[in-house]
Amino acid sequence: MNDPQMDVDISVNLLSLHLKNPVMPASGCFSFGKEVASFYDLGVLGAIVVKATTLDERLGNPTPRVAETAAGMLNSIGLQNPGVKRVMQEELPYLSRYRSLPVIVNVAGTAIDDYVDVTRQLSSSPDVSAIELNISCPNVKCGGIQFGSDPQMAASMVRAIKAVATHPVIVKLSPNVTDIVEMAVACEEAGADGLSLINTVIGMTIDLERRRPLLGSGAGGLSGPAIKPIAIRMVYDVFRHVSIPVIGIGGIMTGADVIEFLMAGATAVQVGTANFVDPLACPRIIDETREWCVQHGVRSIREIIGAAQPANGG
Amino acid sequence: MNDPQMDVDISVNLLSLHLKNPVMPASGCFSFGKEVASFYDLGVLGAIVVKATTLDERLGNPTPRVAETAAGMLNSIGLQNPGVKRVMQEELPYLSRYRSLPVIVNVAGTAIDDYVDVTRQLSSSPDVSAIELNISCPNVKCGGIQFGSDPQMAASMVRAIKAVATHPVIVKLSPNVTDIVEMAVACEEAGADGLSLINTVIGMTIDLERRRPLLGSGAGGLSGPAIKPIAIRMVYDVFRHVSIPVIGIGGIMTGADVIEFLMAGATAVQVGTANFVDPLACPRIIDETREWCVQHGVRSIREIIGAAQPANGG
Amino acid sequence: MAPMPDVEVFAHETLGKDLYALTFASPIDLRAGNYQPGQFLHIRVSQSFDFLLRRPLSLCYADVDQNRLTVVYRTQGAGTRRLTACKPGDVIDVLGPLGQGFPIRAQDHRTLLIGGGVGVPPLLELAKQLRASGKTVQTVVGFQTAGQLMLVEELAAYGEVTVMTDDGSAGTRGLVTTALTAELCSLADRYYACGPSPMLKAVQQTMRVRNVPGYLSLEERMGCGIGICVGCVHAVYRDGQLTNAKTCREGPVFDEREVVFA
């Protein structure tokens, strides 16, 4: 069972994409990749998800935009980005040097038309492998989150995007809902090719000295190890109700966390906050994931996807 | 501003009750008080909230029922309790020795009739100061949580209870909803005298060796410091939309945490998980709360309730 | 009133691979005598919220003269691994001794102690006290493999010890129940057992057949350790009814007659 020389296969298939391992950085936690490229070869990643991209440039929210909480952090970046045109011209081409690295572009906006417009522009790009529809950012007023909490609205958004997208469309869900399964099913029925969950949980912390919310914008999105149990449960529940692949996100810091999400039902995972704690987090987590498989005699990581589900004896 | 001899008043008025300080143990995290009475004089508490009480005895969920997570824990106790009759006979009379200690009884059930029946029985008890309606326990199938996630159902429940209750009725809300304000407003309109929030957040952790959810019942409720930012934001948002008092709950470990909830808008707070970490948590937190007021020249703690709200310059 | 939970560490020895003995100042005055073998200490392995819950470890040895307690533990997960970092002179946060321990019955002459894995440590203080009250002690301990043996010599100071291993790498191959022959049991007035649930269940069955009364020390995941979270329950049959008892407060030691295994 425990042969250190054992060859393990940690590649997974996600939609039409082949990922050499299930680990990718999460949107907004890796910018567009260049900065981290000075720390390691991005080619080791399973895929890369870039920062949310909107139709026009956005300056985002007032500072402070980040705050530490117990085993987590709050952010209220508010989708600062240079707008889809500049993203396509200045950011994405850089990533094409990593030949086998799928690039997933996170798309955000305010109204359906924005999203459609961004998607249409991206559809012509040779540098894009898939679209991740961000209907779950808690940090913009009238932002995506209304689509993320109403199944009907989510479904219309997905249909509109699918009508123009030439790439697979992954819908990123918000955990700030009463019934995550209902949201997931609505997106699947509307044609989503995959789901990623979870985005951040709405939270707040107060600066006791200034007697006001610490973040410039009041509330923010909670991420990090604190939210992992919330994310695991949502992945676990959604997995049983959909047949499209699920990408697990929330609090991943180690290879064991990756395994936990896979056992819950995720086909792949995204690593967010961990990149801030340690720029080398992704390659370390990939190594640890492989090592866990070696230690546990798992020859192909695909064996353990959904292993903790009741149907699999979990 | 910083006179160590300063006399500070940390008492608060909650409904018709006068609390000598804003700190009470949370339901399910203090049993019925006897065990902790061997650690300190319960008379120092602002009030006490006892374990959820149902019509008939319940044995609860399979073990394991508790699991540790980052800065938090999951539980799936499942309302184990001896039933309202025995609670009234064997548990509550013990607390009457603490003369100025308000006793809040947490009421749970499956159908409205159960809740009404329990409330009616408690209404005749001289040992009860208020009812806390638990429509938010994530740990029982067909349990209170359906009432906790649908504003209409919550309202009918509140109306039914108010019709029979002789004590003030506090409604304990679940954070597992899309719109906490909508729930709060529905309860207020239906006659709730106060609100307490939050109950636990649904979560799960997986036992990687056994490849199944660690808790015997699968999912459980997340509590502890990890959820404090979620709770603070909900208290902050609800405060501005209701005129009944709000009791803040979630991850309180220190006096500074109490101050944070009060600034967000809570009139009083409940301490849950901290009691498990340290049986002396409540008296320590009360001391720290008083000390914070001394350090900050706050003569009456009531001054800071809602201080972080925009209307108060926050 | 509660004793101060912050106590000083006096020694932290490595007994074997992943096996440690931690000795610290007793939170209570041991000379007052209000502690029992089979009780546990509820220890915070760190003040970090990474380890919010305490870890239960059995009282393994009480040094009354020096007012010190020793626990013996095997690293299991991150918490016990974290605990290994504490050094003599450090202060740790310890609640206890907590719970109901093993009762020592005046009428008994010959006792049989049965331990498996990390269930062995409480048997040492038990053996010491049984011998001190004039009873004979016979012990059977089981481990997965030779590398996991613990406290065998120490236990041998109080009576004969039979060692069983799952793989036969030390002592005799087999489960502890293999050693619980009619012959061995006929020499016992009472038994005391501590170990994982499957072992306890098998011991209970065997000893019922052998007609020897006894006590079982149960192992459940704990939240508070003091009876307020209702996390640690185990099914018991009591007053003609099946109910759930808190193992931290009504146990961890129960009369085998009331313990119900699934």
Add this chain to the structure above:
Amino acid sequence: MAPMPDVEVFAHETLGKDLYALTFASPIDLRAGNYQPGQFLHIRVSQSFDFLLRRPLSLCYADVDQNRLTVVYRTQGAGTRRLTACKPGDVIDVLGPLGQGFPIRAQDHRTLLIGGGVGVPPLLELAKQLRASGKTVQTVVGFQTAGQLMLVEELAAYGEVTVMTDDGSAGTRGLVTTALTAELCSLADRYYACGPSPMLKAVQQTMRVRNVPGYLSLEERMGCGIGICVGCVHAVYRDGQLTNAKTCREGPVFDEREVVFA
């Protein structure tokens, strides 16, 4: 490729009340010279998730011979308090030096350094390097009160130092801008300032009136410190447009001409 972030601590001195100097092995080879005064080190104060984010502390002194770096910090909250626990021999996790530091311009002769509170530490390495490149250094530092003074003697080794305090308990009563008289400024080719935002804003205004060009080191709450979270931005006016620059990567030091204060 990234340097190893785990480095050994060599010294941890108490400089005053709540004030510490921490010296550790440089994560990069200082002899290669690719570091600047005004850059910062991004330090994990503990491996615990209680302190998930790193803390930015300015490079205060680089000992090239020994390849060691020193940061000087005041305890502010729980994180910096936790950092005080680390001892010589401990290993800490340090990223950096990161960001854009203070540029040293060949054409300058006379420089004016302006620091407030915990903005003073980076001025020490700056003063050292300015002197080493043959410039004169004049320094103005401001503190709330005498008890918070830091590095005044060390700075005096490189040029004259004017001390201001809010309450007049040391040096002259007043803000740093009080000391930025037309006379003093007429002697400066360029200024370098580091401190809290209100001070920087006042310094920027004053020095624009005085017509002295300069650099400001901005302080914003940081997430990653390496440019990937977009948490630490500050408004800048660039290419005719108002935009948000990342202070961790494009800063913390900016040409005062582009910095926009609210």
